[in-house]
Amino acid sequence: MRTRASVLVIDDEPGIRDMLSYELSQEGFDVETAENGMAAVETLRRRKFDLAITDLKMPGMDGVETVEALRALDPDIEVIVATGYASVETAVACMKHGAYDYIQKPYDVAELKLLLERARQKSHLQSVVALYEASRALMTTLKHADLVQLVVTLAQRVLRADDIGLLLWRSEDRDFSIHRLVHDVLPSEPLLLALAERVARVGGPLRLSALDIQPHASPAEAHIYSSALAYPLVARDQVLGALVALRRGNSLEFASSELQKGTVFASQLAISLDNARLYDALAQKVSELVRTREQLVHAEKVGLAGQLAGAVAHEVNNPLSFVLANLSAMNGYAAMVREMWLAAKEAAQYLHGLDLPESRGHAQILRAPAGSEEQTESLVREIDEVITDTLDGVKRIAELVSGFARLAEPQTAADPEPVDVNAVIRECLDTLSEGGNTGALEIQFHPRLCLALITREDLRFALMHMLTFLRAPTGGPASEARTLVIQTGTSEGRPWLSILNRDLVLTEEEQRRIFDPRVELDSGGRTMRLNISLALTYQMLRRNDAEVSTQFEPGRGILFRVQLKPPLRWV
Template sequence: MTIRAAVLVIDDEPGIRDMLMYELSQEGFDVETAENGLAAVEAVKRRKFDLAVTDLKMPGMDGVQTLEALRALDPDIEVIVATGYASVETAVACMKRGAYDYIQKPYDPAELTLLLERASQKNHLQSVVALYEASRALLATLKHSDLVRLVVTQAQRVLRADDIGLLLNRADSKDFDIHRMTEASLPSAELLTELARRVSASGTALRLPSPMMPMVTSSREGDSYAFALVYPLVARDRHLGALVALRRSHSQEFSVSELQRGTVFASQLAVSLDNARLYDELAQKISELMATREQLVHTEKLALAGKLAGAVAHEVNNPLAYVWANLDALRNYSTVMGDLWLSAKGAAQYLRSLGTPEAQVHALGLAGEGQDASRKDRLVQEIAEVIDETLDGVKRIAELVAGFSNLASSREAAFPEQVDVNDVLRECVEALPGQERQHLRQLSIEAQPCTALLSREDLRSALLNLLAFLCAPDRQRTQSQGALRVRTTWEGTQPAVIFQDETLTLTEAERHGIFDPRVELDREGRTMRLNLALALSYQVLRRGGAEVSTAQEPGQGLTLRVLLPPVGGK
């Protein structure tokens, strides 16, 4: 016969207790009796009951007091109060204190059976609803860290445990990551790990009452747990860990129904954990795809810019070479003219010193007098200055043409060499102008050697350009004081340089365009200049096998990450 529910019958008359035990057992209930309220309390402390029937009029603890005591011990228990003096007042008093219903004595076994069936259905329905709500909350949570916190609280509520332990397998290890209800050290890791290993070995859920607990209880002082429910967490044939629910010796033993309820919860938990794993993997893949897309966009933009730059460089280069050569010739002519003018002034001075009229005429013809001589001085000087300024402008054009040529170049990376990234970064910081170096708040160098395989000069040039961009005093920032943190580190087997500036906040468009050629004002704020430094740095790093990415998190500002090709494993 299938057991419907566990029923505790409380009555001070032995004949009534025996009669109800016989009648209800015939109806399929698991019946235990108690002669008074105190005995009933002890019985509920000892084991789990689904239902209770208590007489209202009893010596010592009456039915209402017994009802309150039982509900305090087990909020899930449904209590039916029996009285020979039924009244509206009695019914209201009992219902207010949590009774399911009341029945009039003498008992009608058929009526009592019907009431117990209804109370049992309510008890079961409440358990199902709580389990459904907990399962829905688990399945709706996809982020792993949020799910772990939710599991512990939901498991404690569903299983009414004193303590909960969630043990999750570590990747490539036999150890567990252990999550408890609080940060307290109990239950101990030794106890939880032993229970998890036991359930992993058995492959099925375990209910451990007091006699079995000494086999797994930790010897650690304070680990006084008497009862446990332990569930393996398995999803898609993957062992994810174990869920452990514990009760102390002063609590009730876990019932079979609670074991079954926890089995459903653990099954939903395992599915949720696996979903969270898949979600995390999907998020990682999406992040990688987004990073790849950004790299492709940068590459495509640089390729287009390179084509344009190549065309411009080709068109400008020949006329530029001709203009530069002519300006060089003019500067030489200007130097010769300057020398001739000095010679003419010296000769005029000598002729004047002779004092003859003829010499005075020749001196005047060579150098002139007064304002005329001063005007010729200024003219010679201005010619030299104009030629020098024009040459400076031509040199700037030549630099741009060289930059265009480099941007358009599809040449292979420079010959790679073993480079100490720490040393290169220190050199770059020392090379920063003093005004820009003030923005650098913290420089953290990896304690152990941090070596990469690429051209040292390429790495130095790229890192210096990145530092110059991030430390530029004309950047729009949330605060004026230095906030740039730079560090070398290892990410897996790859050496990395991480730049983080919490004061530099860019729009998405600005962040995506960091490595584009840019037109900006010079330091005096008067002249527009085309800046190719970051575009060339990006191209050089990518050509050398490095990975460059940017990210921006709320409150963390801009993070720029450069992953470098390693010499070998870390």
């Protein structure tokens, strides 16, 4: 059923006021009258009107001033100006100050009714357009964080409120998160919570007066608010929160028509909030699927590498052991050659001191077995360097073979046990410290014991390689400028550790393939070498049911985070 349009008739002549009141009431309008502009403003403060008719020539406030005052108090009201002195200048002045149109006296009731209907249609259309634009903005905003602030701004504009409170239910914390206009401290949290609780009990929208608001308001706001609208936000039979709009004492009280308009907006808002929540959940699932796919691809690559590695390790291990033993022996022989050369130089010096021709000849032979003393020194030094470099290279090959053998090991840990993660980290730090420069390490431990179910040797292997990479990612010596922050802890019963390097910057390709085998320069910066340490680290942790992830943020460097399996008594 269509509601009757309310009309405020303003004229200083009682006869005209009575005539218009009677005729318009007969036409189905809800009519109230005022004898001048000031009285009209006071009447509008008491209640809301859809339309107004004002005489142009009145004592005190004339028609143009009355239009301006009414529109300032209620921008939704449409005003028609009546004049017996119609002119283009009069029409322009009225329209400029917000009048919908003007009508010439004496009144033609049929013409006035038609004008009032058109004015009402315009007001209704503007309301519908505002709701449509607000709904479109809500529906096209998918991210929850963006939607929240947009909602507060839109609600203030659509409902013409002075203050807005958006309360969203947080099921995990069993409370509401409260959002207001930017930088606003009012309305207070107790007031918003009380109104949200009341509207939840009723299960529908509420229009509240100052008397309804004051019992819940703080002393600072007890006499500020004149009226409020409160709406439950429900989507798919699930309560999402509440929307509260308030007007202060210098504004009109909310009307029933505004309560209905707000109901449409609140319904659209609840749907949008639900969509945003579903969108965020979908985005998280997609992100998890992408990570799972990357893990599967990596696992497939590691599995294929493991099959090849097993064969390579088996074929290379025996001859490599033989070569390594021979090179170790040659290293010993090189040391003996150095000692013999030192003894020869001492003998030559002794013979030269005997001051005998034959002794000097023997001394010269002892000093220059390779042509000259300088050439002999160079030859002994080169023999030592060649054997040392070759031995280092073979040891590196042995490390790779050992790594290949680890890749070929079963995908499940052999003997997991409860391990004190903090103790293993300290062991690794001590080992790095004994080996030389460890850089600047800031260590932060969780106050409780961090226990994980894992093979201790696998954890130590993984930690050593992660620390080594983060401290010197190119394979060179550790940089003094690097800062590592190591943290451990337990969240929701699951132990975790993280290692952060704030200074390390990687390209997108390096980030994407951080756990893949890679080729890099050796410590001298001359020779390319294969590094599979992080690939092995990933393999060691995954076979212990640990979740490995990395985070890269501009200005924050790289963070390795490992979620470990808790001991059985914690599960």
